[in-house]
Amino acid sequence: MKxxxxxxxxxxxxxxxxxxxxxxxxxxxxxxxLISLGYNEFETNQxxxxxxxxxxxxxxxxxxxxxxxxxxxxxxxLPKEPFD
Numbered sequence: 001m002k003x004x005x006x007x008x009x010x011x012x013x014x015x016x017x018x019x020x021x022x023x024x025x026x027x028x029x030x031x032x033x034l035i036s037l038g039y040n041e042f043e044t045n046q047x048x049x050x051x052x053x054x055x056x057x058x059x060x061x062x063x064x065x066x067x068x069x070x071x072x073x074x075x076x077x078l079p080k081e082p083f084d
Contacts, residue, residue, distance in 0.1 A: 008049065011045075011049040011052050011053060011056075012045050012049065014052050015027065015031075015045055015048050015049060015052065019031060024068065024071070024072060026072045026075045026076065027048065027075060029075075030048060030075040030076070030078055031044055031048065033078075034047060034048075034078060034079060037079065039079070047078050047079055048075065048078065050074075050078075050081060050082055051071055051074040051075050051078070051082050052071075054070070054071075054074060054082050055067060055070070055071050
């Protein structure tokens with residue numbers, strides 16, 4: 001398995017966990033919105049995964065805690081890519 005595929009699988013697992021726990025509920029709301037807009041499951045996970053990746057990057061690079069409000073803001077703006 002290539003490193004990028006492994007990272008993608010881990011991010012998709014985070015999304016799956018959020019959906020199953022309904023925590024935060026905005027993940028499920030966004031997931032359902034994207035599916036209703038015509039995105040398939042893989043594309044939906046990729047879009048949500050961008051928001052997860054923003055948070056992972058910030059935690060690791062800047063040693064900041066998870067920013068839940070920014071994460072939710074980025075989810076709410078999908079399918080527009082997160083820039084924040």
